[in-house]
Amino acid sequence: LANVTMRVKEWQGDVVFLHEVGPGAADRSYGIQVAKLAGLPDAVIARAEVVLAGLEESEANSGPGGSGGAARLADDLPLFAAIRPTAGGGRGAGAPSAVETALADILPDSLSPREALDLIYQLKAAAEED
Incomplete structure (x- = not known):
């Protein structure tokens, strides 16, 4: 059992992982840089x-x-x-949109495939109005 780390170079404010494994622990955490590379918001x-x-x-x-x-x-x-960005141009995060209200009232297991498809179209139209 050994403690190893990926070799890293910092270049122009970015982190470059060198695809080399070396002995020992990393000198610092690179979690935020990895999160950026992973495309987190x-x-x-x-x-x-x-x-x-x-x-x-x-x-x-x-x-x-x-x-x-x-x-x-x-x-x-x-x-x-x-x-979280607010939908509907400035509505507060506490006020649900028409789409969110409609979704809260849906019982998916009670819908037929055709009813579900119709509902998708209705929700899409309502979302476009917001």
């Missing part, structure tokens, strides 16, 4: 950068061995609760 990346900056700051302020504000920050880590 910009809002998720931005939130991760804020969380990382907060963790780094609390670690720097707490000194060696202290938890600083990391415990408080860990309570506020819904990374995937990133800002």
Whole structure:
């Protein structure tokens, strides 16, 4: 059993994975860079950068061995609760659209294939109106 890591070069602000495995641990975390490469939404990346900056700051302020504000920050880590764009031009996130309201009332298992197809067309038309 051995601890190995991918070799990495930083170039012009980006990370390049060299497809080489070397001994030891990575010198830092590349999670945000990997998330960018994986195509995660910009809002998720931005939130991760804020969380990382907060963790780094609390670690720097707490000194060696202290938890600083990391415990408080860990309570506020819904990374995937990133800002959701609102549909319908400015309607608040709490107000469901006509399509969302219609979807909430549907019982999919009770629909025939033809009813389901008709419903898809109705929902598409309603979404285009929003």
